[in-house]
Amino acid sequence: MLECNIDGKGQAARFLGGLASILGALVLAGLLATGTVTFGFGWYAVLGAVFGGAFAIWEARAGWCIVRALGFKTPL
Secondary structure, eight states: OOOOOOHHHHHHHHHHHHHHHHHHHHHHHHHHHHSSOOOTTTTHHHHHHHHHHHHHHHHHHHTOOHHHHOOOOOOO
16 A cells, blocks of 8 residues: 655655654744744644654655655655
8 A cells, every 4th residue: 555665865854854843843832832922823833743743754654755655756
């Protein structure tokens, strides 16, 4: 079903990107929780960043990239 379509370099890039997304979401959540930053969709941004980061980490572990599976060429 999910055929491996990225190499080790692509897996590392997706893992690091996913980790950065989740860490950024934690920082944003802390800023929102303390009231330092306020905007209407702030918690949705946190949720989206966590979901996107988790998906990128899953892609890295599976060795599969949805963008490449759709036929787009990626540089890594």
